[in-house]
Amino acid sequence: MNASLQIQHARPVVRWRRHPVVKVLRNPVTMLGLLLVVVWLFCGVFAPLVAPYNPDQPNVSAALQAPGIHHLFGTDNYGRDVFSRVVYGARISIPTSLVAVAISFGIGVPLGAVAGYYGGTVSAVIMRGMDMLLAFPSLVLAMAIAAAMGPGLRSAMIAVGIVGVPEYARLMYGQTMSLRSREFVEASATFGSTNRAIVMKHILPNALAPLIVNATIGLGFAILTAASLSFLGLGVQPPTAEWGDMISEGSQYIVTGDWWMVTFPGLAIATSTLGFNLLGDGLRDILDPRQSSE
Template identity: 65%
Template sequence: MSTASDLAAKAAVPQPNTAAIPKRKTFWRLLFGNKLALIGFIFIVGWTLVAILSSWIVPHDPYVTDPANKLLPPSAEHWFGTDNYGRDILSRVIYGARISIWTGMIAVSISFIIGVPLGAVAGFYGGRMGSLIMRCMDILLAFPSLVLAMAIAAAMGPGLMSALIAVGIVGIPEFARLIHGQTISLREKEFVEASRAIGVTNGTILFRHILPNALAPLLVNATLGMGFAILTSASLSFLGLGVKPPIAEWGAMISEGRAYIISGEWWIVTFPGLGIATAILGFNLLGDGLRDVLDPRLRSSK
């Protein structure tokens, strides 16, 4: 026979926010019902497959130089033409997808793993510790994102690891402030008060009850942050603070080919630029679609 304390415990268990997170079939139907989100999803899946299969699908070795065939325009032999060293641009764009896509994923993961716990702790406990954490986030937000990433990468020295860490640090305040606001809102909900009443610890309430209910906006922000991370990483490589030549990376390829735009070799920078543009567009479109699906207010208004 159930006691009063057992009934109180069951009542205190937080229920998933079903209004914000639709069922699996409904979620995919709503997401793919949005044509722009579907286009973004196709771009992302396409570039991800290219990155995974790059070693098997490249038509030429992206690092072999051929001075006799340098600066060739697009043709049947070289679909995207060749660069100033005679390297096949299509092969380098395909190889560049590996670095750009994985750089975005790793950088966003760094921002998520560090920013979410910091913002959640600051929002849940508040006080001096919460104020200190959020003031540190405000300091990071006071600097333009690219300028801060450049400063961090320059201090650490050029290289892929420097770019990853720089882009990851720049994205921390966005996640921290987002989860901070969500936590402040959710900590006043009835299920949190009920959990406290039956003796559930603060850590359990925060990480098992509040964070799962704040997951939807975090997923949207992570998806949109992927596009920002790819663009910032490419910008660092373009400026010489990221990947070093001759490694195939979209930003570095544009940097190497920018001197040839005036002389008419447009293909050297155009195709890496299209790679950056379509990857960022894909994540932005998918992020907008996720926001529409996961926000019940936007769903109800359509």
């Protein structure tokens, strides 16, 4: 009797420990990713409170000071506080990546759904168009689009967004192809549901999990690509604090030993990208049933 009671009390504990959310919370790698993302989101939202100096205010008398008590990350060639500029850079880099991923998601997902659901000529035309975009290296294509539109934040957002469209289209295409032959989809069609209703009510909700995971990881890619455009002079323009542009400005001072102008913006890009990648892996464990069941 006592043994059976102990087993009954033990079962909820085992189930609780196997819950996918608990698995993620107990995973130090995923928690590291969440921490990095939260830190950079906090910096972006509360930049005026975190940054000790005006990021765009020059101070020639304090130019090229090494990291110290008064300037944690040192100063650049104009005497601007590098720490403040890195913090304010989050206000540019993270929103840029969010808008870019929204563009990729908003265009790629409908195209993939249409191609996967209707098939035939429609599918061939859409997916061959995606293949054409994928034929170009991502950065080269983004550079071409940004150069054609002219340097600026808006150009960087659109360029990075267009580059990501094929990935979401192909992912949604595969999900739609696998779902359209499922019994609940066929039953909905039998009862007279329109194609749009079937896609919106049955296919998209069931395909949302991998799309969310891909979007989370895609935020890191978008930050890196947008920073690359700014580094090449095709993204955000000076004097706006942006990580890629900061690296571009500081690269010429590496030979003189002023390493901090490049190192700290580079670490910002690396840690934010890593954070979204690790968080995306953790979300996969929660949202993907196949991963959660393993």
